[in-house]
Amino acid sequence: MKLNKLIGIGTLLALLAAVLFVPSINAGMNKNELPESENHEGNRQEIKNIIFMVPDGMGLADVTAARIYKNGTGGAPLNFETLENIGYQRTYSANSIITDSAAAGSAWACGEKFNNGEICYHLDGKPYNPSILELAKAEGKATGLVATSTITHATPAVFGSHVKSRSCENEIARQYVEVTGVDVMLGGGIEKFNSTKPDKCGTSGDFVAEAAQKGYSVVYTKAGMDSAVADGTVKLLGLFNNSGMTPEYLRMTGTKEPRLPEMTSAALDIMEKDRYGFFLMVEGSQVDWANHDNNLKYQIGETLAFDEAVKVVLDWINASPERKEHTLLIVVPDHETGGFAINGPDRLLKAGESMDAGWTSKEHTGEDTVIWSQGPGSRALGRSVDNTDLYGVMVKAIEQQHT
Numbered sequence: 001m002k003l004n005k006l007i008g009i010g011t012l013l014a015l016l017a018a019v020l021f022v023p024s025i026n027a028g029m030n031k032n033e034l035p036e037s038e039n040h041e042g043n044r045q046e047i048k049n050i051i052f053m054v055p056d057g058m059g060l061a062d063v064t065a066a067r068i069y070k071n072g073t074g075g076a077p078l079n080f081e082t083l084e085n086i087g088y089q090r091t092y093s094a095n096s097i098i099t100d101s102a103a104a105g106s107a108w109a110c111g112e113k114f115n116n117g118e119i120c121y122h123l124d125g126k127p128y129n130p131s132i133l134e135l136a137k138a139e140g141k142a143t144g145l146v147a148t149s150t151i152t153h154a155t156p157a158v159f160g161s162h163v164k165s166r167s168c169e170n171e172i173a174r175q176y177v178e179v180t181g182v183d184v185m186l187g188g189g190i191e192k193f194n195s196t197k198p199d200k201c202g203t204s205g206d207f208v209a210e211a212a213q214k215g216y217s218v219v220y221t222k223a224g225m226d227s228a229v230a231d232g233t234v235k236l237l238g239l240f241n242n243s244g245m246t247p248e249y250l251r252m253t254g255t256k257e258p259r260l261p262e263m264t265s266a267a268l269d270i271m272e273k274d275r276y277g278f279f280l281m282v283e284g285s286q287v288d289w290a291n292h293d294n295n296l297k298y299q300i301g302e303t304l305a306f307d308e309a310v311k312v313v314l315d316w317i318n319a320s321p322e323r324k325e326h327t328l329l330i331v332v333p334d335h336e337t338g339g340f341a342i343n344g345p346d347r348l349l350k351a352g353e354s355m356d357a358g359w360t361s362k363e364h365t366g367e368d369t370v371i372w373s374q375g376p377g378s379r380a381l382g383r384s385v386d387n388t389d390l391y392g393v394m395v396k397a398i399e400q401q402h403t
Contacts, residue, residue: 047376047397048277048326050136051313052108053080054155055306056101057288057337060370065296065342065357066303072351078304079311080331083372085382089390090368091335097366101288102166104334104387105158109133111391119154119163119172132394133159134180136279139398142183142234142271143278145176146263148245148302149285150189152176155334159281168201177211183234184270184280186225186263188241211237222258229269236270238263247286248301260284261308268316277326282309291337294359299340317375328375328397330390336365 055062067078093103094113106114106121109131115123122128133143145156152169160182161175169192176182177193193207212218216235217228225238240257248259258266264282271278284306290298310331317323339360371390373381380393 046326046400047328049323049328050132050277050279050394050397051327051329052279052281052394053306053310053313053329053331054105054281054283055080055287055303055331055333056149056155056283056285057291057335057364058284058303058306058333058369059291059336059338059340059365059367061340061342061357062287062291062299062303063370065340065355066300066307068342068351068355069300070304070351073348075351078307079314080307080372082314083329083331083378084374085372085378087371087373087382087385088368089332089371089385089387091387092366098364099335099366100166100364101154101334102158105155107387108332108334108390109158111388111395113388117166119157119161119166119168121162121164123164128162129391131159131162132391132398133182133279133281135395135398137181140274140276141278142274142276143180144184144267144271144280145182145187146184146260146267146281147187147283147285148260148305149187149283149289150192150244151185151187151239152189152192153187153244153285155283155285156185156187156281159279163201165200168199168203170195170199170205170207171201171203173207174203174205177207177214177216177237181214184236184267186236186238186240186258186267187285188239188243188245190220190239190242193237193239208237208239221256222262223256225258225263225266229266234270234273236266238266244286244289247290247298248305249297259308260305261312264309264312265316268312272316282313284309287333288337291340291359292362294338294362296357324375326376328377328394329373330378330381330393331372332390333369334387336367336369338362339365 091099093099093116095115100116102119103114103116110120110129137143147156152172154166157172160180161172163171173193195204198204216237217233218237219225219228287302290302317327343356371381377397
């Protein structure tokens with residue numbers, strides 16, 4: 001089903017009830033058996049904000065490599081490693097043991113298994129759940145998508161659109177603006193929002209102009225983004241590159257593009273104003289691209305930039321007891337890419353020293369990926385789960401506001 005407009009609370013609760021009983025292919029835990037969030041008195045805790053962060057294509061060896069590079073072999077953990085709960089998820093899609101980002105992200109966003117390439121949409125015509133972003137939007141929450149790929153790329157797309165193919169990026173842009181109304185969109189993809197060439201879905205058009213007509217501040221540089229935030233905008237479309245954004249290891253001093261931590265900070269500054277809270281997805285998109293390229297310098301740069309974005313979020317949460325009490329933070333890769341591994345030498349390395357590392361392929365792998373989480377509701381993720389189960393945890397977070 002599609003949510004083309006805000007729905008009432010009765011309709012929303014009916015949707016939520018239906019979602020909790022929708023069977024998924026070989027899904028993990030029963031959504032109704034997820035532990036309740038608790039505060040210190042043992043009562044239910046309202047979850048006002050959900051922050052979902054994705055280091056795309058990152059395996060556990062990527063984490064080890066970035067930590068050694070930054071802090072040395074015995075050094076401090078990365079920021080996301082300090083979260084309270086650690087679990088792991090199965091990543092297979094409806095039609096393959098090796099998922100792509102579209103199917104993996106759709107499992108999170110809509111709570112079902114999808115075929116590779118599908119964006120929260122079943123080509124066979126089966127109905128599908130509303131996305132967690134749509135449910136948050138229906139509750140009056142602010143919604144945001146931040147990525148270093150095009151903002152219409154597979155992972156952000158699953159939260160704000162329903163299309164037959166991840167190649168329909170013009171259509172995804174159209175749905176963001178015309179249908180879903182995502183409040184904050186920051187990343188690359190100018191060409192997807194203003195294209196005269198139809199995509200695989202037959203869509204083209206000037207969605208930048210349409211966004212401006214709908215009240216979005218439209219910016220193309222870090223300076224423009226900072227100015228819009230300072231001016232108090234509540235709807236922001238930031239498109240900082242024609243395609244994906246410039247990788248960390250290729251950035252030059254004076255670049256006009258913001259970095260992932262800076263985009264994350266801007267999104268929080270805007271969305272924290274919403275009285276009902278927000279749903280924010282942040283993707284370090286190019287960890288995946290680096291692993292596809294088998295490029296260690298690229299990979300470490302993107303992993304550490306993502307970790308800086310996590311620090312921005314943690315600093316924001318820890319600045320207020322209320323934020324800490326009412327914010328669910330989830331950090332999880334959609335899949336592993338490249339079969340990356342760390343090899344010799346047979347001695348400990350100091351921070352900044354080169355390590356012997358390599359990949360077994362340039363494609364995705366089928367291994368489980370780690371989930372780091374904290375905040376109310378996060379205990380449910382401190383175990384082995386299916387990727388569809390993350391939807392159930394987030395749905396419960398929204399549902400608890402009415403129980």
